[in-house]
Amino acid sequence: MLGVSPTTLRTWDRRYGLGPSTRVEGKHRRYSEDDVARLKRMVELTSTGVSPASAAATVTPTGDLDFEAAAARLDAAEMRRVAVDLIARHGVVHTWDVVLAPFLVELGEQVATTAAGVEVEHCASTSIGDAMRASLTAGPPAVLLACAPDEQHSLPLDVLAAALAEHQCTARNLGARVPGDALVSAVDVLRPRVVFVWAHDRVYATQVPLKALDGVSVLVGGAGWAQVELPEGVERVDTLTAAVETILNRI
Incomplete structure (x- = not known):
């Protein structure tokens, strides 16, 4: 049923306590x-590496x-x-x-x-x-995170901010549905070194004024950017790990 040998099951039981938890008659x-x-x-997890x-x-x-x-x-x-x-x-x-x-x-x-x-x-x-x-700390942000103007799903930005915090990198998260002019204004006020914009839909991605984000390194993430032609210097990252590594390399 599991596709795992009895030897592996016994090893997992011995090392990690993943054996049967219900005792029946005798020692079984x-x-x-x-x-x-x-x-x-x-x-499932071990099969993915x-x-x-x-x-x-x-x-x-x-x-x-x-x-x-x-x-x-x-x-x-x-x-x-x-x-x-x-x-x-x-x-x-x-x-x-x-x-x-x-x-x-x-x-x-x-x-x-x-x-x-x-x-x-x-x-x-x-x-x-x-x-x-819960793990975020205060301080001047090196990174500004924002959703595209009509993008309501901001959880990926919370995750990215927390992952960056583990590397002592402070991010400011503007959250969902950030209008283009508000994003530009926030960049002017905060002067971050990196801006990351999330969009899971192409329609939302095309609303972001990427060319107006001057003097800052810009990254984008989410499925919405897959078919969008990006201005020179703007980079798309496809995974959380890639986003963290790329941002840390740019600050």
């Missing part, structure tokens, strides 16, 4: 539904299963607690790429297909944003 133990769910997630140790840390009780359970209960405080704990133990990039983003993608597909779970999606997104903002 039985895998519960939660045990199997953790193992399935373990297999995540090390067994990191995968095990993610799927243990303070990992993605706890987050999913809290989301199902609409328990915002618990989702925030689990996310903050994961970030503290594994960092923002790992927590986002391995646990939170896959959860939101799967949930979004469910909403698109069945129209059920919108309330879970909204509550989870808010809780994740709260967890990401």
